[in-house]
Amino acid sequence: MKKIITSLLFSYLLIATGCSGTAKLMNGWIGQTKQQLIKTWGQPERTVKNGTEGEILIYSAQVDLLEILPAINVTTEGDGYSKAAPRTQREYHLTKLKLFYVNQADVVYAWKVKDL
Numbered sequence: 463m464k465k466i467i468t469s470l471l472f473s474y475l476l477i478a479t480g481c482s483g484t485a486k487l488m489n490g491w492i493g494q495t496k497q498q499l500i501k502t503w504g505q506p507e508r509t510v511k512n513g514t515e516g517e518i519l520i521y522s523a524q525v526d527l528l529e530i531l532p533a534i535n536v537t538t539e540g541d542g543y544s545k546a547a548p549r550t551q552r553e554y555h556l557t558k559l560k561l562f563y564v565n566q567a568d569v570v571y572a573w574k575v576k577d578l
Contacts, residue, residue, distance in 0.1 A: 488560070488573040496568040506562075516565040527554040 491499060499519065500506070506519040529552045556577055563572040 484575060488575065491562060491570045491573060494570050496564045496570065499562060499564075499570060512563060514566075516563065516568075516571075519562040519564060521560045521562075523558050523560075525554075525556045525558055527556070528552070529554070 496519070503521060506521050508520040510518045510520065512518050531550045531552070559576040559578065561574045561576070562570050563574075565571050
């Protein structure tokens, strides 16, 4: 049980650290021009009009995660022997969208990251 809790805590910290790194990266684009963004990131997959505010540049990426779960010791009652259940793994395939909001002056003023 302690191993499972440790594994979950480690996973949470890994995700939290990754998120703060993403925020730092994305915040660095606030105040930059649309041309600078495209020069660095390339052409967006889609561009959507954002009413009278300007437009939204949309980039996407496929993220593949593999979670390896630890082996679990199982004690069978009565015989005193313990057996280890095999390690299992889970695969996750996520699509992450990164949206950059650009005003009418072609300056990035906001961003959002969405998981699909």
